[in-house]
Amino acid sequence: MTRANEAWESLMRAYAVLMKRFNAEDVWGEVTMREYDVLYTLSKCDSPLRMSELNRHVLLSQPALSRMVDRLVDRGLVHRCTDPGDRRGVRLSLTPEGREVQREIGRPHARSVARALNVLTPEELDQLAAITGKLAGNEEQ
C-alpha cells in the first residue's frame, strides 16, 4: 500500500463521514444535498453557466443533471434559456427565489461545515485547501 493510496483512502473516508453528518443535519428543507450543490455552484457564478460546465462541478451523470435542472426549473429555483450564441447549449442561472433558497440553506450549512472542520488548526486548513486544490486542478491525463 503506497502513501498515495493511503492518502486517497483517508480522503474518501473523511468525505463519507462528513457528508453523512451534514446530510443528517436538519437544514435542507425542500432541497436535497445534491440539489443544493447545484444551487450553490450557480450562486458562485454571476454569469450564466452551461450545463456541461455545471456538470464538471457536480458528481452526477449528464442525463441525471439534465433532469435535476428540469426539476429545479419546474420548481422555480433555476432559470434556463437556450444560449443565443450556441443554440445547442443552455444558459443556467438562479432565479431570485433560487438565490434566496440557496442563501437560507447555505447559512446554517456553512456553520456546520465550520464546526466540523474546527478540529483542524488554521495551518492545517490552509494545507488541506492547497493540497486538494492541487489535486483537482491537475486535469490532464
Add this chain to the structure above:
Amino acid sequence: MTRANEAWESLMRAYAVLMKRFNAEDVWGEVTMREYDVLYTLSKCDSPLRMSELNRHVLLSQPALSRMVDRLVDRGLVHRCTDPGDRRGVRLSLTPEGREVQREIGRPHARSVARALNVLTPEELDQLAAITGKLAGNEEQ
C-alpha cells in the same frame, strides 16, 4: 467565507474530479465503483463485518446497502450469515470469488490512484492523510 469553508469546498471538488476520472477508467468490469467500495472494505477486515459497520464506511443509506449486499450475495461475491451471537444482525465477508474480483479490480485501480496523486510530494501525501484522518476520526457532536 471562512478558511474552513474554502477547505471543505476544495476537498469536495477534488473528490468529485478524481471520482469522475476513476469512474471513467476502464477497470470496473462487472462491478460498479460503489460495489467495489463494499468489496474493498470487506477485503480489509479479516473478521466478518456487521451491516451497520459496513454502512459507516460506505456513502449509502442503510436500505440501499442492504439491497446492494443482497445482489452481491446473489452474484456469489459476498457471504452473509446471521450472527450467532446477535440473531438480528448479520456477518458479512468476501467469498473466494469476491476476494478474487476485488484483487483483480483493485490492482489497476490502485495504480490509477497512485498516478492521480503523483502531483503531490511525499510530504503533501502524508499531510493529506493526517489531516483527513483527523477529520474522519472526530466522531462526536
Add this chain to the structure above:
DNA sequence: TTAAGGTAGATGCAAACGCATAGAACCCAG
C-alpha cells in the same frame, strides 16, 4: 416471566440514477 423500549436489517414504493441513444445545432472540408 413478561411487557416496553431499543436496535439490526429487510421491504414497499415512488423518485432519481446511469447507460445507451436520439435529436438538434455547430463546424469544416470539398
Add this chain to the structure above:
DNA sequence: CTGGGTTCTATGCGTTTGCATCTACCTTAA
C-alpha cells in the same frame, strides 16, 4: 452550400436509491 463528423442536451428504459415502515431480536426492569 452541402454532407460527414462532432458537440451539447434531452429522452427511453431498466436499475438503484432514499424514505418510511416493518419484523425480528435483544435488553431492561417490574
